[in-house]
Amino acid sequence: MPLEIVRHDLTKMKVDAIVNAANTSLKMGGGVCGAIFRAAGTSKLQEACNQIGECKVGEAVITDGFQLDAKYIIHTPGPIWQGGSHQEAALLKKSFYNSLELAKKHQCESIAFPLISTGIYGYPRDEALQIAVSTIGSFLLHHDMHVFLVVFDKKSFCLSKKLFTSIHQFIDEHYVELVESTFTRNREEPFILEQRQEVEILQESLYKETDYSLENLLNQLDESFSERLLRLIDEKEMTDVETYKRANIDRKLFSKIRNGIDYTPKKKTAVAFAIALHLNVDETIALLTTAGYTLSRSSKFDVIIEYFIQQANYNIHEINEALFAFDQPLLGA
Template sequence: MPLEIVRNDITKMKVDVIVNAANAALKMGGGVCGAIFRAAGASELQDACDQIGSCKVGEAVLTDGFKLDAKYIIHTPGPIWQGGTKQEAALLKASYLNSLELANKHQCESIAFPLISTGIYGYPKEEALQMAISTISSFLINHDMFVYLVVFDKKAFGLSSKLFTTIHQYIDEHYVEEVESAIRSMSEERFAMHNIVYNKQDVYEKATESLINLLNHLEESFSERMLRFIDEKGMTDVETYKRANVDRRLFSKIRNGVDYTPTKKTALAFAIALQLNLEETDELLSTAGYTLSHSSKFDVIIEFFIQQANYNIHEINEALFAFDQTLLGA
């Protein structure tokens, strides 16, 4: 997917370029900066940074990745939090945007960011996360690039505590434990066993007749129904796959492959992109053989956002990440 939140060590990301939350002097520091220097080779990287000299807050410079899997390192000094009165938001946005533009200039197809300025620089995590996602998602509207926001652990993640609590309450009210679902399923199976038709020939004839009938009355495929929804909602193809956090190449595969069956997370990503209500979402999912279930926390969280008419896929993915669920997109 074009924008993805991942829990990982940024120095181990296999991307074209990783971003270092640097200091203006481009010296080896602590935290993420220190980890990147050590993994790349501290002396080689410091020599490269010394040749550049310095970098202003909000700007970005590039060096080789040296011993990293990444080809390049982009160094950008984020702002120090001073209560929000010293243009911190504008400077943080500039750090992300200048890094993205520099990566694009060097024809990078993938880039990994830390949450800039949220360590010793003290930028509030929730606000920093929102700035990162809004800046990156705006950039991706006009550019094709895979962007990763790398979070080392949940303590570094900035989902609103109020939103987390609200979603948690919704899950508590609507989530049916999988054990209960399994018991219910077993009971249904036992009931079915008592109603088996023992005339095998009759069963075969009825099954064959039913299959022929079904094949003669196939409903729309996922691709066909999705394209019809796009027309009904007055959206363009580009607008749809960008909102769905889906790569252009995958969208093309779905569009041109009538029989293509996407994963459930991809199907739901398109439902969110098209701003479908619950009934429409179930309709689209059914064409791919899926349904929303209260025995899945993933499904309940998606249902929560649809009920709230919140179709911002990146906010939904923030919540899914916070609850250790698969993210939407592909």
């Protein structure tokens, strides 16, 4: 998928470029910077940085990756947090944007970022995350690149407290474990079960009385997922490019869906298209049904998706932030 949040060691990412949260003098530092220097080979990387000299806050420069799996290291000094009144947000946005532009200039197809400035520079993690996601998301609407936002552990990732609490409350109110549902069904009154059995017998009888040959059934098939999706795109007056980018979907996968009438996507891919098309809950379920899925109150993933749809928040990257925070699969492909 174009933007993916992963829990990994940045220095071990197999991408075209990784981003170093550098200092302005481009010297080996601590934290992420120190780890990158050690993994790349301290002396060679420092020599390359010395040849460049320095880099201003918010700007970006590039060196070879040396001993890393990545071909390049893009160095960008983020701002030091001073309470938020010294253009920290604008400078942090520049760090992400200029790094992406530099990667594009060097024809990188993939790049991995840390959460810049959130270490010893003290930038609040939830605010830095919002800036990172919005800047990267805006860039990807106009460019094709696979971008990873890498966090080393759960402590390095922080969803805003207000949003986390709101989603948590929604899950508490709507999430129902399958075990509870089964237990409840087993406790139904006997006469309710008898009525249900009578209905099932009647339905079976009606089914047998109708000519349901295989040929007739095949002729009555509803539209496939691909057909429904393409019809909705036309109805929403959206372009293919706009659709797959807003769905956080790779162009090659979208091409498979467009050219394959019987293509069955993964559930997270189908949901991603529902988000891209700004479908309501009923419309989302209708689209999912064509691929053999639905939304269930026994799935935390589904409940979180329903929360965002009900809030009319269709920003797929913000949704993925929440899914990541709750250890759920991310939308896209």
